[in-house]
Amino acid sequence: MNPEITHWSGPQGLPRFDLIKDEDFPAAFDQCLTDAEAAAEAIAANPAPATFANTIAAIETSEEGLNRLCAIFYTLTGVDSNPAREKLQREIAPRLAAHGSKISMDPRLFARVQAVAETAEGLAPEDRRLTELTLRGLRRAGAALTGADRERMAALRERLAVLTTDFTQNVLTDERDFVMSVADDKLAGLPDWLLRAMRAAAKERGMAGQVVTLNRSLIVPFLEYAEDRALREVAWRAWGARGSGAGAGGEKTDNLPLVTEILALRHERAQLLGYADFAAYKLDPEMAKTAQNVEDLLMQVWKPAVARANLDAEAFTQALHADGVNGALEPWDWRFYAERRRRAEHEIDEAEVKPYLNLEAMIGAVFDTATRLFGLEFREFEAPLWVPEARAWEITRDGKLMAIFVGDYFARPSKRSGAWCSTLTQQDKIGGGHRAIVMNICNFTPPEQPGAPAYLSWDDAHTLFHEFGHALHNILSDVTWPSMSGTSVARDFVELPSQLYEHWLEQPEVLDRHARHAETGAALPAALRDRMIAAGNADQGFATTEYLESALVDLAFHRGEPAADPMAKQAEVLAALGAPAAIPMRHATPHFAHVFSGDGYSSGYYSYMWSEVMDADAFEAFMEKGDAFDPETAAKLEQWILSKGDSLPADELWLKFRERKPGVHALLRGRGLETARS
Template sequence: MNRELTHWTGPEGLPRFDLIDDGDFAPAFDRELTAAEAAHEAIAANPDAPTFDNTIAAMEVADEGLNRLLSIFYTLAGVDSNDARQALQRDFAPRLAEYGSRISMDPRLYARVKAVAEGAEELVPEDRRIIELALRDLTRAGAGLNPEDRTRMAAIRARLAVLTTDFTQNVLADERDFILPVADDRLAGLPDWLVRAMRAAARERGLQGQAVTLNRSLIVPFLEHADDRALRETAFRAWIARGSGQGAGGAKTDNLPLVQEILQLRHERARLLGHDDFASWKLETQMAATPDRVEDLLSQVWTAARARAAEDQDKLTAMLHADGVNGTLEAWDWRHYAERLRQQEHSIDAGQVAPYLTLEAMLGAVFDVAHRLFALEFEVLEAPLWAPDVRAWRVTRGGRLMAIFVGDFFARPSKRSGAWCSALQVQHKIGEGQRAIVVNVCNFTPPETAGGPAFLSWDDARTLFHEFGHATHHILSDVSWPSISGTSVAQDFVELPSQLYEHWLEQPSVLDAHARHHETGAPLPADLRDRLLAAGNADAGFSTVEYLESALVDLAFHRGAPPADAMARQAEVLHDLDAPAAIPMRHATPHFAHVFAGDGYAAGYYSYMWSEVMDADAFAAFEETGDVFDPATARRLVETILSRGGSAPADDLWMAFRGRMPGVDALLKGRGLT
């Protein structure tokens, strides 16, 4: 048995990834799963009367070894997938679901937690909170069901684990297997930095010349800049075909049958628990509380966004026709003409900006903002990680170690698309306590040459800030129990810290200090900076519409009876919205990983906008002081939100910070939709 999987011996307690082999996982999983089951059985069968210590506190640490093992495994499965890891995922998923069902639906544990809850009045607030959450989670898992329904619930969860794993792997396969070579005579319109990135992508796939892959950091700027309309169409169709059976993997990566079964099983699960539908069950524990409140928010924003998109579509269509193209503006045209319009209206050329937005420069900005707001310091930590270009830092405050931060920033064929924040371990105070080891993963285009600069788009820079905002939630966490640590909050509250942090990217003082030319060190010229910031909402109608389409389709899928045909239901929702044909969903159903790669954002994709309502108002709290780095406001943010995790309901945490609930006006103003 490889003890490194659960007893980490690397610098500052990091795992030694260089000592881990894929063959180590299966035996370690068997061992740790058995140990976790035994620990929970000991709690459930304890003949002593239930107490906080012998029930609730014991449950907090019962699966510690299993969690440590799985944090390593799923990190590697996401950032560097291979056939062995995919096979292990398919093996682990139903077994973990079965284990979770046995624990969360054990009537003995349920009875013990209920007994502890009845005498919890004298406990401190955090202890009462984890009792409340444990009882809620057991109830929502089905612990109170009759034996027959518990058996059916366990079967549903096991099957969903298989389906969502297959969904993820199908999308990854389509993304991995597609590549579009682009000949030298078809590069018109592409800036030098993008051509260099395309050459790096081709070289990584063993090709000469340059190519487009389905990495978002590559395909989006290609669609924005390529003059070759036929190439744009080919690339775009491949991008939206992921998981549909029409992508690079063909029928073997068709996710639509999986989607149908996932929706059916989720509905059945909710009905077993006494809810009308999955959306009602899911939203019960969120800030939004009900599907009606979600739809009300999204509908308010849709009207303004749709109107702005219609205005922009007229302008872009005129530009298309001026180029001699007769016909309608298509989805593969929108980004191209929107970028040209942005250049015309704001005199912005992405090629002018790119030399100033290197990864190193923007990391400096991210860390500087964290220092000015939260007094955090970052020191490079040399450690053996999973790839040579993955990096780590010690995060300290006043000389005290706060956390370890790990960054995996570059795309690779084996990496899941998108960007995310996770934790190898979370902060808690049990025993000697532990600090978070937090991981940010992105898919930026790697440098053309080893050791050379990596150029980011403005959207990439925003992603870097966004994911580090999540990281602050882990780094600054200061709670007693792992189950309420860091980002363990309501789904529609979890995006508040990340989206709030994005605002500091847009501060002139931050750009002046850090957006420096990679060769000369000269700062981004003030007039170019101002034009860049002024262009921030240049295509707000498009970005808001594509997001809302996905959020409203997600809600429709999970509200009421599941659709007999998911794609037909998607089309119906978009038709009823009068959605512009040239603006497809940001995430079409066959590759909507937020919703179908797990339950996390299912009936919850709206949460980005719910959090945006709060982040706009939260940043206004800084602006109202006259100093966006106001120490007192930053301290209040830490004390009421960032350090508190899930130790209190999200509404209470927000009210403690702001003193009132926010309205949608700040969001509309921030997006330029008023």
């Protein structure tokens, strides 16, 4: 086995990606799986009485090599996929699932963990919490099952691993394969900055002229500015067709049969464990606890959101008719007329704003905000990463190494869409302790020419802050055990730090300091800054409605009996809600990767809204002090939210930070929807 896969020799402990080849991975998986199974067997077969040290702590460190291998491999399949990696991903998914089942359903291991749990009261608080979480994890994996039920659970987990991997690759194929050329006589309305991005996308693919791809940073502004309605429709339908069998990949990328089977198997899995349905299983350890609690929250926001959206739809329909187009407002019209209104009402010209939102300036804003709040310092250094444009920083505080941060910001055909935060290693205090190696992966439009400034939209800048909020949760983690470090928390708590951090982007003092013109260095004019911030809520009826549609459909999919026809179920839920026809789900079922690329956000897409209730209230804690950088509040945020991981239940951490339960009113006010409540 290539030793670099598990014993990283790069700068600051990073892997040497330049020394790792695709052909290294099969042997590495063979060896690491063998090692992990041997370690688990040694724990399970230990003749000594079960103790925290020889059972719980031993489990915690038993798969270090496998974890490092998976961190590297799945990082590469996300940021720089190729046919060899996709093939191996399909092959290894069921093997990893089978390995997980073998370990987590070993009755000897389960008995030892139970024995430690029975005497856990005498343990240190973090050790007791880890024991509780380990026992809960084993039970939820099926460790208490016997006979045919145990075998069926293992088979379900293995099959689901195959289905979710296929789902992910189908969406990636459709996103990668769609390219729409836009002729020179069809460019009306498109600003120069967007044309440059479209030409850069064409050049990257060896094409002449300008193209639209399914990179969100490209297709969304195209839908906002293109005056050619027919081209907007082609682009929007391609965006919506991903994974449906009608996308660029054709029938071979049809995810609907996969979705149907995933839903059925999840339901069966939940019932094997004694739950009524998958939503009940999934929500049991979360803050929300029940599907009804989730629905109650979402419907409090749905009513004012859809009321605002319906008013907007009437206004946009009138504008459509005034342009000489008869008929109904369609999904490919909404962003166009919303952007036109935003420019008119707030006197916003994206071409005027973008030079101030260049990537380097916004990275500076992200880092400086962390310095002012938490005393962090950043130093960029050279490292052999997966592509030359990926970058690495050392993060210190008072001379102490806190973490390593890696940023990979630009879209590529080989990269899956969206933006995410992940880790190569997590913080812990085992032995001499380990610091986190944290990654932010984005899909911003690269500059037309290498070395030229890369410009962000206001939405892109929010994404940059959002993902670094997740990074801070890992960087500032200060717990003993890696499995409850950083973002390893309840799903409906994990978005709190990320969404909270977005608030600092909109602070005038942050923009005044960092939103500097890429060419002249001039500060963002105060009047333009204020108009830009005011325009941020210009289309919240749409944004909130499309999100809630997805969250409510996700919840409905996993409550009760699974849908035999998911698309019919989706239509039924949207009809019952009275969803506006011109606002489809943010993530339609065939490409709803949050829900069907794995279990992470299944029955959990609501968590962004649940966390937003808290993040709006959390930022008010700073505003109550009259200072967005109030040091006392920042210290309390770090002490009880950012440093604690899952060492205490999420609701306890929240109460220790805020000393009261959050309410929905701050969220509605922040989204500009409070006046639309009914």
